[in-house]
Amino acid sequence: MERLERSFYSKASMYSFIVVVVLFMLMWIGTGQFSHMDWMLFGYMVSSFIFFIGITVRLTSWIMRPATYEVLKRSIKNMKTKKRQKRNFKAIGKTLFDNIILQKFIFKRGWYRGIQHWLIAWGCIGSLAITFGLTFGWMHFKLINAETYQMVVFGIPTISMHPDGILASMIFEGLNITAAMLLIGVIMALVRRIGNNDLKVTQRAEFDLFPLYLLLAMTVTGLALTVSYKLLSGWMHPELALIHQITVVVFLVYFPFGKLFHLPIRPMAAAVPMNYQEVVKVDTKECAGCGELYSNDDQIADVQQILGNQAFDLEMDNGNKPSDYCTACRRMIRVMDHLNMKSKFGKVSGPVQTNNGIHVPGFGRERSEEFYNQAVKEEVKS
Amino acid sequence: MKKVMYLEFERCIGCRSCQAACRECGGHDAKERNYVEYIDFFESRQTFPMMCMQCKDPACARVCPANAIQITEEGVVLSAMEEKCIGCRNCTFGCPFGIPKFDFEENKMYKCDMCYDRTKHDIAPMCASVCPSDAIRFIDHEEMMELRRKRTQMNLIEGKKPSENDKWQYVPEFFGVYSD
Ligand code: HEM
Ligand code: SF4
Ligand code: SF4
Numbered sequence: 001m002e003r004l005e006r007s008f009y010s011k012a013s014m015y016s017f018i019v020v021v022v023l024f025m026l027m028w029i030g031t032g033q034f035s036h037m038d039w040m041l042f043g044y045m046v047s048s049f050i051f052f053i054g055i056t057v058r059l060t061s062w063i064m065r066p067a068t069y070e071v072l073k074r075s076i077k078n079m080k081t082k083k084r085q086k087r088n089f090k091a092i093g094k095t096l097f098d099n100i101i102l103q104k105f106i107f108k109r110g111w112y113r114g115i116q117h118w119l120i121a122w123g124c125i126g127s128l129a130i131t132f133g134l135t136f137g138w139m140h141f142k143l144i145n146a147e148t149y150q151m152v153v154f155g156i157p158t159i160s161m162h163p164d165g166i167l168a169s170m171i172f173e174g175l176n177i178t179a180a181m182l183l184i185g186v187i188m189a190l191v192r193r194i195g196n197n198d199l200k201v202t203q204r205a206e207f208d209l210f211p212l213y214l215l216l217a218m219t220v221t222g223l224a225l226t227v228s229y230k231l232l233s234g235w236m237h238p239e240l241a242l243i244h245q246i247t248v249v250v251f252l253v254y255f256p257f258g259k260l261f262h263l264p265i266r267p268m269a270a271a272v273p274m275n276y277q278e279v280v281k282v283d284t285k286e287c288a289g290c291g292e293l294y295s296n297d298d299q300i301a302d303v304q305q306i307l308g309n310q311a312f313d314l315e316m317d318n319g320n321k322p323s324d325y326c327t328a329c330r331r332m333i334r335v336m337d338h339l340n341m342k343s344k345f346g347k348v349s350g351p352v353q354t355n356n357g358i359h360v361p362g363f364g365r366e367r368s369e370e371f372y373n374q375a376v377k378e379e380v381k382s
Numbered sequence: 383m384k385k386v387m388y389l390e391f392e393r394c395i396g397c398r399s400c401q402a403a404c405r406e407c408g409g410h411d412a413k414e415r416n417y418v419e420y421i422d423f424f425e426s427r428q429t430f431p432m433m434c435m436q437c438k439d440p441a442c443a444r445v446c447p448a449n450a451i452q453i454t455e456e457g458v459v460l461s462a463m464e465e466k467c468i469g470c471r472n473c474t475f476g477c478p479f480g481i482p483k484f485d486f487e488e489n490k491m492y493k494c495d496m497c498y499d500r501t502k503h504d505i506a507p508m509c510a511s512v513c514p515s516d517a518i519r520f521i522d523h524e525e526m527m528e529l530r531r532k533r534t535q536m537n538l539i540e541g542k543k544p545s546e547n548d549k550w551q552y553v554p555e556f557f558g559v560y561s562d
Contacts, residue, residue, distance in 0.1 A: 327480030
């Protein structure tokens with residue numbers, strides 16, 4: 001593995017290369033050695049490749065963050081442990097169902113937010129699935145005779161159907177259905193963002209609003225295409241097709257780099273019941289100060305490992321770390337220490353730097369420029 | 383942002399106005415993000431206010447596996463991003479001050495962000511604007527330094543002499559959020 005890695009500039013470029021090769025192979029199989037490529041979809045195909053490369057690069061650098069790495073390391077270790085299989089299975093199943101498919105926790109933030117996001121998320125995932133399926137030629141439709149259509153997936157003929165049947169129209173209308181879901185969700189989100197004063201102070205146009213406008217442009221032009229050929233007998237169809245393609249290309253290229261990147265990181269939520277808190281709100285580790293249950297052993301071990309890996313030295317006089325105490329004790333420790341009070345906890349390791357360093361306050365007043373120039377001069381001399 | 387948050391724990395009279403003010407803040411869902419607690423209930427009724435120190439190198443953000451805790455250009459450490467937080471609670475355990483709170487229902491962390499929408503315009507945060515005893519203050523950098531010098535002198539009277547390396551231990555922690 002290491003030798004393979006060293007033949008690339010970076011981990012990210014290695015994984016991107018692998019992803020591109022795999023996609024290309026799948027395309028080769030799907031399109032029957034490129035015999036039935038849909039050249040109309042070329043723009044979509046190129047941007048889909050960029051989408052996957054972007055996701056790979058972002059995921060690679062995300063996984064290399066010490067905190068993410070530690071959590072994933074434990075997840076993989078637990079997944080391999082035979083004794084934990086039942087817990088793993090339950091954790092992943094429950095997270096998939098409650099957290100990702102139904103997104104119950106967003107409904108707890110308000111039914112409006114829940115419905116809004118559920119429509120956006122599933123409209124978006126559905127559209128992406130259909131788009132990738134068609135652009136990479138993973139599936140296409142074959143007319144067997146005047147009465148039957150057949151869906152071909154990776155070159156393997158699957159279900160046949162009547163072109164006017166319910167199943168067929170569901171599949172053909174797939175993108176329209178997902179686009180309609182997206183449209184409703186996005187309009188709900190925009191209404192909330194325009195009307196809600198609390199959101200207005202914190203939202204950022206380029207981060208929170210841009211993706212919504214982009215989704216809006218994409219769904220409106222996409223649905224306009226259907227309207228054009230169904231109701232207006234193809235009026236402006238080529239122009240609309242081009243505009244729609246442009247919006248989709250921008251969307252696919254933007255996806256890995258903006259707010260929407262939360263999609264690929266959400267599955268990590270399964271790590272919580274799998275590694276840490278098995279049953280919601282049930283803790284198992286005792287606080288070293290007051291004895292109250294506040295966490296679990298594995299999580300505290302991981303937190304300390306992550307902080308240690310990033311050179312945080314928070315060890316106290318008695319050998320404990322702040323994370324060995326519950327939050328209330330931790331607040332008390334700090335305050336007693338700073339008031340020079342004798343406490344049962346002992347002394348804390350020096351102060352945590354809470355100063356962001358834009359000014360460096362010392363005890364005296366701000367130092368004169370002269371002081372710094374002196375230092376530079378001395379450095380030059382030596 | 384030119385001003386600094388400054389805390390003097392022993393000025394706290396335990397009225398909890400700061401918590402009420404915090405609950406009032408837009409977007410807080412009527413849940414406060416700061417703390418008022420007894421220092422040592424068996425010794426005295428002295429309380430202290432506590433809120434996020436907006437660390438220079440925030441442990442909370444460092445232990446977040448989802449990278450959900452963002453830091454603004456002024457150095458304010460924001461509450462978790464709503465779409466990214468996966469609800470692991472690492473931040474609540476990593477923070478040396480015990481600040482981030484966790485909402486199990488909504489599956490997200492929320493914490494003091496020093497009323498960023500106010501402080502970025504040099505308006506005092508909710509808690510500082512209501513504190514009747516000046517335990518929480520939002521003041522100029524110069525004024526803060528003055529107060530800290532006084533405190534060191536007090537500590538000197540008690541017979542403790544700070545050196546260049548440990549002088550920070552002799553003055554209360556403060557919020558170092560300032561830029562020009
Ligand atoms: C399926 C897994 C997903 C999960 C668990 C998830 C989770 C979340 C959460 C928790 C929020 C914050 C919502 C709030 O608090 O109101 C959010 C916001 C958002 N998500 Fe997702 N998301 C997922 C997939 C997607 C997908 C596929 C898209 C595609 C476009 C998407 C687009 C958005 C947008 C646009 C917002 C911002 C909404 C706003 O402006 O308020 N999400 N997501
Ligand atoms: S939550 Fe804790 S670690 Fe994070 S900035 Fe505030 S005081 Fe520092
Ligand atoms: S609870 Fe949320 S903000 Fe806190 S560490 Fe976990 S993912 Fe990050």
